[in-house]
Amino acid sequence: MATAVAPQQGGLFARPTAKTGWWSWMTTVDHKKIGILYGVTAFFFFIVGGVEALLIRSQLATPNGEVLSPAVYNQLFTMHGLTMIFFVVMPMGTALMNFLLPLMIGARDVAFPRLNAFSYWVFLSAGLFMYSAFLLGGAPDGGWFGYAPLSLDPVTDGMTYYSLGLQIAGIASLAGAINFIVTIINMRAPGMTLMRMPVFVWMTLITSFLLLFAVPVIGVALWELMFDRLFGANFFDPAAGADPLLWQHLFWLFGHPEVYIMILPAMGIVSEVLPAFSRKPLFGYPAIVFSGAAIAFMGWGVWAHHMFAAGLGPVANSAFALSTMFIAVPTGVKIFNWIGTIWGGSVRLTTPFLFSAGFVSMFIIGGLSGVTHSIVPHDAQQTDTYYVVGHLHYVLFGGSIFGLFSGIYYWWPKVFGRLLSEKIGKFHFLLMLVGFNLTFMPFHILGLLGMPRRQYYFPANRGFEVWNLLASIGAFTIAVSILVFLYNVAVSRKKGEAAGADPWDARTLEWMTTSPPPEHNFDAIPVVRHRDDFWYRKYITTPEGESARVFAGGAASDEEQHSSEAASDEPPSSSAEGASDREPNTAGAAPPESSSEERPHAGASAEEQGHGIHLPSPSYFPLLTAAGMPVIGYGFIYSPILLAAGAVMLLVGAFGWVLEPPAEEA
Amino acid sequence: MSAAHPPAEHPHTSTGLDNAKLAMWAFLGSECLFFGSFISTYLLYRNVTGDGPTSADLYDIPYTSISSFVLLMSSLTMVLALSSVQNGDRRAMRIWLMATAFLGLTFIGGQVFEFTTFVEEGLTLSTSAFGSSFFVLTGFHGAHVTIGILMLLGLTVMSSFGRLGPDDSRPVELVGLYWHFVDIVWIVIFTVIYLIPSG
Numbered sequence: 001m002a003t004a005v006a007p008q009q010g011g012l013f014a015r016p017t018a019k020t021g022w023w024s025w026m027t028t029v030d031h032k033k034i035g036i037l038y039g040v041t042a043f044f045f046f047i048v049g050g051v052e053a054l055l056i057r058s059q060l061a062t063p064n065g066e067v068l069s070p071a072v073y074n075q076l077f078t079m080h081g082l083t084m085i086f087f088v089v090m091p092m093g094t095a096l097m098n099f100l101l102p103l104m105i106g107a108r109d110v111a112f113p114r115l116n117a118f119s120y121w122v123f124l125s126a127g128l129f130m131y132s133a134f135l136l137g138g139a140p141d142g143g144w145f146g147y148a149p150l151s152l153d154p155v156t157d158g159m160t161y162y163s164l165g166l167q168i169a170g171i172a173s174l175a176g177a178i179n180f181i182v183t184i185i186n187m188r189a190p191g192m193t194l195m196r197m198p199v200f201v202w203m204t205l206i207t208s209f210l211l212l213f214a215v216p217v218i219g220v221a222l223w224e225l226m227f228d229r230l231f232g233a234n235f236f237d238p239a240a241g242a243d244p245l246l247w248q249h250l251f252w253l254f255g256h257p258e259v260y261i262m263i264l265p266a267m268g269i270v271s272e273v274l275p276a277f278s279r280k281p282l283f284g285y286p287a288i289v290f291s292g293a294a295i296a297f298m299g300w301g302v303w304a305h306h307m308f309a310a311g312l313g314p315v316a317n318s319a320f321a322l323s324t325m326f327i328a329v330p331t332g333v334k335i336f337n338w339i340g341t342i343w344g345g346s347v348r349l350t351t352p353f354l355f356s357a358g359f360v361s362m363f364i365i366g367g368l369s370g371v372t373h374s375i376v377p378h379d380a381q382q383t384d385t386y387y388v389v390g391h392l393h394y395v396l397f398g399g400s401i402f403g404l405f406s407g408i409y410y411w412w413p414k415v416f417g418r419l420l421s422e423k424i425g426k427f428h429f430l431l432m433l434v435g436f437n438l439t440f441m442p443f444h445i446l447g448l449l450g451m452p453r454r455q456y457y458f459p460a461n462r463g464f465e466v467w468n469l470l471a472s473i474g475a476f477t478i479a480v481s482i483l484v485f486l487y488n489v490a491v492s493r494k495k496g497e498a499a500g501a502d503p504w505d506a507r508t509l510e511w512m513t514t515s516p517p518p519e520h521n522f523d524a525i526p527v528v529r530h531r532d533d534f535w536y537r538k539y540i541t542t543p544e545g546e547s548a549r550v551f552a553g554g555a556a557s558d559e560e561q562h563s564s565e566a567a568s569d570e571p572p573s574s575s576a577e578g579a580s581d582r583e584p585n586t587a588g589a590a591p592p593e594s595s596s597e598e599r600p601h602a603g604a605s606a607e608e609q610g611h612g613i614h615l616p617s618p619s620y621f622p623l624l625t626a627a628g629m630p631v632i633g634y635g636f637i638y639s640p641i642l643l644a645a646g647a648v649m650l651l652v653g654a655f656g657w658v659l660e661p662p663a664e665e666a
Numbered sequence: 667m668s669a670a671h672p673p674a675e676h677p678h679t680s681t682g683l684d685n686a687k688l689a690m691w692a693f694l695g696s697e698c699l700f701f702g703s704f705i706s707t708y709l710l711y712r713n714v715t716g717d718g719p720t721s722a723d724l725y726d727i728p729y730t731s732i733s734s735f736v737l738l739m740s741s742l743t744m745v746l747a748l749s750s751v752q753n754g755d756r757r758a759m760r761i762w763l764m765a766t767a768f769l770g771l772t773f774i775g776g777q778v779f780e781f782t783t784f785v786e787e788g789l790t791l792s793t794s795a796f797g798s799s800f801f802v803l804t805g806f807h808g809a810h811v812t813i814g815i816l817m818l819l820g821l822t823v824m825s826s827f828g829r830l831g832p833d834d835s836r837p838v839e840l841v842g843l844y845w846h847f848v849d850i851v852w853i854v855i856f857t858v859i860y861l862i863p864s865g
Contacts, residue, residue: 187685
């Protein structure tokens with residue numbers, strides 16, 4: 001189909017060349033465009049998941065609500081959870097990682113640009129596949145954790161869609177994780193040592209390792225569920241002697257690291273935003289980095305605290321109670337780092353700062369209610385009540401979503417070149433903070449009063465009414481705040497103030513290039529000499545210990561004491577660094593530092609140099625390969641013919657991927 | 667890098683490993699958890715046989731030992747294929763690639779025969795939790811071998827397109843890494859499933 005578009009290069013596998021228009025978005029391998037695609041798609045799902053939440057809160061606004069039938073209610077709360085976790089928080093983090101990671105480490109692109117596009121299209125297909133179940137007989141309705149044997153219920157195909165859809169989403173996450181790991185480990189700019197990396201990059205690395213090892217575990221659980229549902233296997237059927245705890249163990253062995261997969265990127269965002277607006281270096285950088293790694297390690301040893309009510313026995317319960325209490329320690333370390341960063345700083349109360357401050361404070365509440373769950377008798381009391389729902393929303397909404405909005409406001413000018421309105425942004429923050437607490441604080445009380453979660457109605461005269469009504473009002477307040485955000489976006493698109501390269505006077509490399517960045521990111525790959533390198537290019541420390549502005553602007557000139565010969569004059573010859581995933585000589589083969597000395601100094605202007613930079617060409621095959629996945633999914637449910645068709649798409653895509661000409665011929 | 671190089675102005679910011687190779691290692695790390703979870707499931711269910719046949723009734727260890735030996739020998743031919751392409755002998759490389767694919771195919775044939783025999787003796791996917799975990803674990807390993815065979819054939823196709831040579835041996839190396847991993851996993855599966863007696 002696609003091969004006829006670019007005939008001048010000839011051949012069956014000619015690569016597309018469009019730079020603008022919708023076709024260029026379909027075939028792009030540019031990490032910045034893919035990041036925007038991720039962000040827009042995740043925000044779309046955020047609206048969808050939010051509408052589901054509003055329907056749930058409408059149903060529960062009054063006792064014996066009649067807005068939704070029980071069957072629809074089950075589908076909605078399940079899809080709300082799945083959407084927000086797998087199609088909002090995770091991809092929104094991935095959107096920022098995609099856009100920022102290469103910029104922050106001074107690279108031209110990620111290690112495998114086509115694999116990156118593949119990740120996005122697979123993620124999108126997973127979301128569409130999952131939602132198509134609404135039209136094809138019923139969406140998943142067994143909760144986002146899909147407890148087997150409950151999820152074996154054969155009334156609708158919903159949980160089959162669950163097993164296949166999450167499997168597909170997992171493939172996207174896995175491919176993305178591998179891509180980011182290789183990019184961070186192998187493609188940092190000269191001088192960008194691990195301990196000079198921005199914390200957001202560190203958290204991306206840690207999150208990617210968590211995904212790498214957590215995704216296959218749920219993958220196995222989902223395969224087993226699929227074999228039970230479709231082919232009559234007996235992994236979870238207690239009647240055949242199977243152990244219903246198997247699903248819980250496999251799911252939560254994935255599920256708890258998943259919690260950190262969702263929160264660590266937000267922690268990385270906050271660790272970038274707070275120093276920028278406190279005008280201080282991050283307090284205790286190594287402690288933040290190592291506590292992040294410690295959380296990731298310990299995150300593998302706490303999963304059974306989700307199962308305290310499952311009857312594992314006192315020894316297992318005590319062990320997991322202890323590990324759960326211990327994991328609060330590195331988390332607490334980070335809180336103190338952030339407070340220490342703000343302390344004594346020249347704080348600017350911008351919208352990104354406010355969202356980050358909101359993150360820290362709301363996450364403290366969520367973290368503390370999390371510690372209460374480590375106390376086994378307390379947890380046994382709260383299991384399956386609204387108390388748990390309150391806790392998880394304080395960490396995932398108060399935590400992740402606030403952190404992500406902080407990142408959106410902070411990096412919006414870098415991505416689109418225009419600032420968002422501060423005034424509207426602050427209004428958005430205030431409304432969201434109030435609405436959030438109004439919604440989820442009452443959940444704790446409802447839980448303590450004994451209201452069970454996942455029930456499609458609540459009875460009257462149990463003291464639940466007022467708290468449920470408050471929560472529903474709060475939910476609609478949040479919805480209004482999101483409309484305010486959309487209005488802010490519209491205003492910014494129309495007449496937003498031009499941002500310039502560095503609107504926040506920030507510290508990290510992405511602010512060195514234009515907003516939005518050119519396709520090749522940097523005209524010259526920067527050489528990094530400091531943590532917060534860009535700050536040290538702008539400021540020197542006077543003998544009195546004060547910071548003073550370097551007048552030459554971004555690039556330190558030779559007169560300044562900080563000057564570094566070729567700081568910004570590196571020729572773009574380093575551009576070949578792994579920009580193409582099929583080049584044998586990628587960064588690994590020729591580490592930048594080994595050749596930086598021999599590079600000729602280029603006298604030409606940076607703009608002129610930019611045009612010589614070789615970037616990978618767009619490709620059809622990531623899209624084609626990814627589109628095969630949901631077809632295979634439908635094939636499993638409906639017909640072997642579809643299965644074969646999907647497999648053919650996958651094979652053709654994979655072979656085209658390997659055999660299409662390398663980028664440089666374009 | 668090399669010792670002859672003057673003291674580096676910048677510390678290392680790359681491992682010096684090839685990107686694709688690093689990615690393959692990361693992927694194989696992920697695969698360890700994948701097979702680990704299936705093996706755990708099997709260990710949980712190996713005695714949950716219900717009314718169906720038990721592993722002692724079914725397993726033919728000499729037979730499976732031979733097919734395991736065939737699979738392990740395919741790692742040897744894979745090494746020879748890589749060595750040939752690195753030495754510039756593309757004809758020998760194609761022969762060894764085909765030999766590897768053939769040995770892999772022999773193993774798959776052996777597995778198909780074994781599955782058929784087990785079904786005839788009364789063990790299916792639905793017979794018991796033991797049956798489910800056995801078929802799905804070994805089936806997924808078989809699927810990995812099959813994908814490996816497809817990749818070996820893909821390499822042969824690439825070679826006939828004029829690709830692969832001493833300067834372009836990386837695809838062979840990557841497929842080799844994958845192939846050896848699948849073999850090593852089989853050593854674990856063979857030991858845990860067939861050699862450790864249940865009861």
